[in-house]
Amino acid sequence: MTAILEAVGVSKSFTTGFLRKNRFHAVEDISLRINADDASVTAIAGESGSGKTTLARLLLKMIQPTEGTVLYRGHNLRVITNREQKSYRREVQAVFQDPFEVYNPFYKVDAVLHGPAEKFRLAETRAKRQKLIDQALEMAGLRPEETLGRYPHQLSGGQRQRVMVARAILLRPKVLIADEPVSMVDASLRATILETLLKLNREFGAALIYITHDLTTAFQISDNIYILYKGSVVEAGDTDKAINDPRHPYTQLLVRSIPRPDPKAKWGPPERASALGLRASSGCKFAPRCPMAMQRCWDTMPPLFQGDVDRVAACYLEDKHPHVMAKDMSSVLG
Amino acid sequence: MNEPQIGPKEALIIQGKRDTVLEVDDLHVYYDTNLGPIKAVNGVSFRLRRGESLGLVGESGSGKSTTVLSLMGLIKPPGRIVKGRILLNGLDIVRATDREIRAVRFVKMSLVPQGAMNSLNPVMKIGEQIADTIRAHIPKSTNSSIKSRITEVLESVDLSPSVVKRYPHELSGGMKQRVCMAMATALRPEVIIADEPTSALDVVVQRQVFETLKSLQESLSASVLLVGHDMGLMAQFVDRVAVMYAGKIVELSPTTEFFEKPFHPYAKQLIDSLPTLGRRRPLTGITGLPPSLRMLPPGCPFHPRCAKAMDQCRSVEPSFVQASGCRSVACHLFPKV
Numbered sequence: 027m028t029a030i031l032e033a034v035g036v037s038k039s040f041t042t043g044f045l046r047k048n049r050f051h052a053v054e055d056i057s058l059r060i061n062a063d064d065a066s067v068t069a070i071a072g073e074s075g076s077g078k079t080t081l082a083r084l085l086l087k088m089i090q091p092t093e094g095t096v097l098y099r100g101h102n103l104r105v106i107t108n109r110e111q112k113s114y115r116r117e118v119q120a121v122f123q124d125p126f127e128v129y130n131p132f133y134k135v136d137a138v139l140h141g142p143a144e145k146f147r148l149a150e151t152r153a154k155r156q157k158l159i160d161q162a163l164e165m166a167g168l169r170p171e172e173t174l175g176r177y178p179h180q181l182s183g184g185q186r187q188r189v190m191v192a193r194a195i196l197l198r199p200k201v202l203i204a205d206e207p208v209s210m211v212d213a214s215l216r217a218t219i220l221e222t223l224l225k226l227n228r229e230f231g232a233a234l235i236y237i238t239h240d241l242t243t244a245f246q247i248s249d250n251i252y253i254l255y256k257g258s259v260v261e262a263g264d265t266d267k268a269i270n271d272p273r274h275p276y277t278q279l280l281v282r283s284i285p286r287p288d289p290k291a292k293w294g295p296p297e298r299a300s301a302l303g304l305r306a307s308s309g310c311k312f313a314p315r316c317p318m319a320m321q322r323c324w325d326t327m328p329p330l331f332q333g334d335v336d337r338v339a340a341c342y343l344e345d346k347h348p349h350v351m352a353k354d355m356s357s358v359l360g
Numbered sequence: 361m362n363e364p365q366i367g368p369k370e371a372l373i374i375q376g377k378r379d380t381v382l383e384v385d386d387l388h389v390y391y392d393t394n395l396g397p398i399k400a401v402n403g404v405s406f407r408l409r410r411g412e413s414l415g416l417v418g419e420s421g422s423g424k425s426t427t428v429l430s431l432m433g434l435i436k437p438p439g440r441i442v443k444g445r446i447l448l449n450g451l452d453i454v455r456a457t458d459r460e461i462r463a464v465r466f467v468k469m470s471l472v473p474q475g476a477m478n479s480l481n482p483v484m485k486i487g488e489q490i491a492d493t494i495r496a497h498i499p500k501s502t503n504s505s506i507k508s509r510i511t512e513v514l515e516s517v518d519l520s521p522s523v524v525k526r527y528p529h530e531l532s533g534g535m536k537q538r539v540c541m542a543m544a545t546a547l548r549p550e551v552i553i554a555d556e557p558t559s560a561l562d563v564v565v566q567r568q569v570f571e572t573l574k575s576l577q578e579s580l581s582a583s584v585l586l587v588g589h590d591m592g593l594m595a596q597f598v599d600r601v602a603v604m605y606a607g608k609i610v611e612l613s614p615t616t617e618f619f620e621k622p623f624h625p626y627a628k629q630l631i632d633s634l635p636t637l638g639r640r641r642p643l644t645g646i647t648g649l650p651p652s653l654r655m656l657p658p659g660c661p662f663h664p665r666c667a668k669a670m671d672q673c674r675s676v677e678p679s680f681v682q683a684s685g686c687r688s689v690a691c692h693l694f695p696k697v
Contacts, residue, residue, distance in 0.1 A: 285566075
């Protein structure tokens with residue numbers, strides 16, 4: 027199977043401090059593959075600071091990796107030709123968290139739809155272009171006559187986010203990267219927007235990369251999931267297995283901390299607060315918080331162990347299983 | 361019939377045996393604009409009983425935050441309280457003078473605002489900020505009593521006393537949120553209003569912060585009004601849930617019964633639209649948009665989005681009535697018993 031978008035062992039570190047001596051690893055050795063022919067939904071989940079947005083920015087060529095490569099149809103994004111770059115910019119689309127920041131407040135919302143339609147020559151005539159735009163808006167659940175001709179501030183947050191989805195639909199992308207698309211939208215609208223994203227996935231075969239801190243929505247819509255902690259993958263694989271039977275202590279902690287909207291499903295016990303704040307130097311990043319931490323966890327970082335055909339966890343508790351190299355992780359999930 | 365389990369605390373609340381600490385009666389708050397008033401709160405009534413936790417849920421624009429601001433006596437022009445009463449231990453906040461309100465704020469009733477952790481002064485040590493709160497409301501307190509109280513409240517939120525010498529940027533988000541809770545409870549209030557206290561924190565820290573809130577509530581026998589839109593938090597934390605829609609409470613029920621069988625069609629759609637763990641199902645949102653608070657539709661404000669709307673709903677607004685034992689709802693499908 028050919029990959030349309032692939033990250034191979036990517037790391038991104040930022041330097042800070044006097045003489046830029048402090049290195050901060052936002053993303054460390056992550057591999058991920060999105061295949062061209064099966065329209066999958068991949069979730070990337072983690073709390074703030076886990077590196078999930080940095081990973082999205084790497085995949086979108088908004089920043090360059092410090093190590094490793096991002097490949098678009100086998101071409102390294104760093105040295106891609108103009109022609110390939112243009113097709114990459116069309117086939118890989120993004121929807122961001124804040125549906126206000128992407129708009130120019132002085133332009134009508136039409137601009138974000140007409141711009142790409144002209145740039146990529148989606149239609150020969152103005153009338154045909156308008157028709158495509160109207161169709162895309164309807165697909166996203168908006169009425170064109172109520173949306174076009176307005177300024178961004180005249181639309182609600184949910185409507186603005188749906189215009190961004192309509193823009194993506196217009197371009198018929200192969201990959202849609204959605205970075206926290208519903209975190210600023212009301213609970214009642216969340217389901218509607220996620221449903222529109224899934225429609226794009228099912229009806230037009232666009233692979234969806236759903237980046238979120240919310241495991242519940244990730245569970246609802248994704249086939250595969252990557253759980254990040256401080257820039258590294260701690261658990262990855264089939265979403266059902268990772269959420270319903272998590273292997274990594276961090277995933278377990280996350281799952282039991284979610285408040286269920288059901289008074290009978292009791293909230294799990296809280297983590298001891300005092301455990302926070304310690305730092306592991308070379309070992310597992312989660313060791314200072316892990317109730318099961320052993321000496322080896324403090325010494326060396328655990329590799330990914332493959333407990334199931336389609337699931338890996340970076341934890342020594344899983345060391346009876348064969349381990350896989352980070353760069354081969356994507357083949358486990360592929 | 362499957363009766364939900366009722367704990368002793370809930371039973372007391374349901375029977376109304378606990379005394380009321382806060383009573384809101386027919387509160388109307390409008391914001392004046394050039395195009396006419398925006399009716400942000402349009403007839404809200406509820407009672408908060410001693411020691412109970414009440415959840416106030418609703419989407420953005422439903423009037424939750426305006427209700428909270430009114431309770432704290434913080435409505436400023438263009439907002440105005442048009443009518444209604446807010447009784448805190450007999451004092452009517454709506455009619456009280458600034459001086460009277462200042463005497464109860466933080467002392468009887470305190471607020472942990474949304475994003476509270478960003479409200480800390482970045483150039484002031486934590487200890488000084490808590491001391492400031494105490495001094496501002498009890499001017500006669502001595503330095504040594506302030507000092508011992510600070511150590512006490514920090515301990516009650518699970519923070520070490522060394523935090524007093526720290527600046528806010530030296531603390532994590534969860535720690536800062538706990539400092540805000542320490543500040544809010546430093547004067548042992550009877551009512552703690554928490555407006556989405558954990559919306560910027562991740563789930564693990566959120567879990568800890570709520571544990572802290574629960575233990576604070578128990579040690580002070582305080583009542584908590586938890587405002588937000590996270591139904592999961594409501595299910596786990598509060599005793600009763602009040603659902604707001606277009607400036608009104610449309611349903612108020614004990615938590616267990618509410619989640620088992622919500623009465624109001626809006627509440628039902630709200631619960632059905634929640635994604636859950638464990639079982640996948642098609643996602644269904646609530647169709648349509650909330651109404652404009654400037655021009656509310658005639659009849660029930662929810663009728664344009666309601667699948668069960670009848671003729672009556674389009675013309676007559678349902679009143680908020682007791683529909684069964686301890687549940688109240690504003691819907692024509694559930695008449696007064």
